[in-house]
Amino acid sequence: MSDDPLLSVSGLHKYFTQNDGFIDRLLGADETVKAVNGVSFDIERGETLGLVGESGSGKSTTARSVLRLDEPTKGTVSYDGTDLTALSDREMTEMRKRIQIVFQDPASSLNRRKTVGQIIKQPMEIHGLYEGERDARVDELMETVGLPPQYSNRYPHEFSGGQRQRVGIARALAVDPDFIVADEPVSALDVSIQAQILNLLEDLQAEFDLTLLFIAHDLSVIRHVCDRVAVMYLGEIVELADADELFSNPQHPYTRALLGAIPQPVPELARQRQVLEGEVPSPLDPPSGCSFNPRCPEATEECTSVDPTLDDVAGATGGHQAACIHVDEFEVGAGVPSAAQDVDERFSIENFDAEPTLATDGRGRSGGDDDR
Numbered sequence: 001m002s003d004d005p006l007l008s009v010s011g012l013h014k015y016f017t018q019n020d021g022f023i024d025r026l027l028g029a030d031e032t033v034k035a036v037n038g039v040s041f042d043i044e045r046g047e048t049l050g051l052v053g054e055s056g057s058g059k060s061t062t063a064r065s066v067l068r069l070d071e072p073t074k075g076t077v078s079y080d081g082t083d084l085t086a087l088s089d090r091e092m093t094e095m096r097k098r099i100q101i102v103f104q105d106p107a108s109s110l111n112r113r114k115t116v117g118q119i120i121k122q123p124m125e126i127h128g129l130y131e132g133e134r135d136a137r138v139d140e141l142m143e144t145v146g147l148p149p150q151y152s153n154r155y156p157h158e159f160s161g162g163q164r165q166r167v168g169i170a171r172a173l174a175v176d177p178d179f180i181v182a183d184e185p186v187s188a189l190d191v192s193i194q195a196q197i198l199n200l201l202e203d204l205q206a207e208f209d210l211t212l213l214f215i216a217h218d219l220s221v222i223r224h225v226c227d228r229v230a231v232m233y234l235g236e237i238v239e240l241a242d243a244d245e246l247f248s249n250p251q252h253p254y255t256r257a258l259l260g261a262i263p264q265p266v267p268e269l270a271r272q273r274q275v276l277e278g279e280v281p282s283p284l285d286p287p288s289g290c291s292f293n294p295r296c297p298e299a300t301e302e303c304t305s306v307d308p309t310l311d312d313v314a315g316a317t318g319g320h321q322a323a324c325i326h327v328d329e330f331e332v333g334a335g336v337p338s339a340a341q342d343v344d345e346r347f348s349i350e351n352f353d354a355e356p357t358l359a360t361d362g363r364g365r366s367g368g369d370d371d372r
């Protein structure tokens with residue numbers, strides 16, 4: 001097997017051009033949304049890279065551009081040595097056998113008119129795989145994700161939210177992918193159910209040797225499943241580090257603020273934390289200089305004019321990079337020490353060990369201890 005990264009993204013840009021109609025077009029009033037603005041990262045084989053940031057920071061657009069569900073404006077995406085941006089539509093369809101996606105909201109991403117068996121079978125039909133063995137494979141996949149195969153003839157609405165996400169995962173696994181993009185796969189679920197789904201993803205990654213790009217807006221979710229983390233803000237990666245390093249030694253003021261936003265049960269510690277005020281600015285009109293400067297507690301005059309690049313953090317380990325001109329002025333290790341502990345408690349072992357059951361309530365509906 002090659003030692004090269006499975007996925008290598010370089011200088012990825014995705015701009016959307018907005019105009020509100022004929023008059024705008026006539027007046028040339030196009031507005032450009034710089035949703036992804038020069039993003040580069042690698043994912044090693046068998047690794048999970050987390051992509052984290054607030055809503056609107058460009059995480060989904062990055063993932064969609066990598067998969068060419070949105071056509072990248074600029075940049076290269078090399079997958080196992082093949083530049084995906086250079087593939088024809090037919091070649092890209094073929095490549096999608098290897099690259100699958102699990103969406104945030106299982107309720108809207110599953111076709112409500114199809115049974116879960118039909119839903120899981122569909123990718124095999126599209127790619128002409130497992131001819132003659134598809135029903136058996138549906139049963140096997142349902143078992144793999146912790147769902148009773150005898151319910152394959154039921155419809156998505158008969159399952160709880162967590163169970164529907166298991167269906168989404170089974171569908172992604174159906175074509176034997178080696179890379180899965182999980183786009184906020186647990187954001188729509190209760191915390192206890194989140195832990196079950198994260199645990200399932202971890203088990204499946206080990207069992208099927210998967211490589212994952214895991215998107216979340218919540219750093220506590222990221223900590224549990226990711227080897228490395230890329231923090232995104234307004235279309236750019238502002239910090240990249242091993243997960244342990246990021247949690248113990250966050251450098252970018254944005255990362256520190258995100259860590260500070262993790263709920264803190266101890267009031268004394270909660271008071272010491274930075275609060276992230278305001279919202280991500282519009283990518284139609286980004287601030288000059290560092291895009292985080294209007295919200296940054298550390299910002300100086302210089303930050304309004306100098307656009308920082310992602311550079312190695314001095315004295316840090318494991319390829320830790322941050323995009324902040326003041327980064328070397330921060331005390332090494334001066335993170336938010338209690339954040340890691342909070343997260344570990346939230347995703348406690350009991351939550352991870354809880355196995356879902358799928359009971360019927362006599363009307364053919366499923367229930368069990370999973371959520372609704």
Ligand SMILES: Nc1ncnc2c1ncn2[C@@H]1O[C@H](COP(=O)(O)OP(=O)(O)OP(=O)(O)O)[C@@H](O)[C@H]1O
Nearest residue numbers: 016033035054055056057058059060061062217283
């Ligand atoms: N098709 C589109 N046309 C115009 N703008 C878009 C389009 N898709 C996304 N955007 C804009 O690009 C920016 C990044 O959006 P994106 O959905 O990638 O962010 P995100 O970090 O994934 O947020 P969320 O978690 O809310 O999905 C946002 O300002 C969004 O409004």
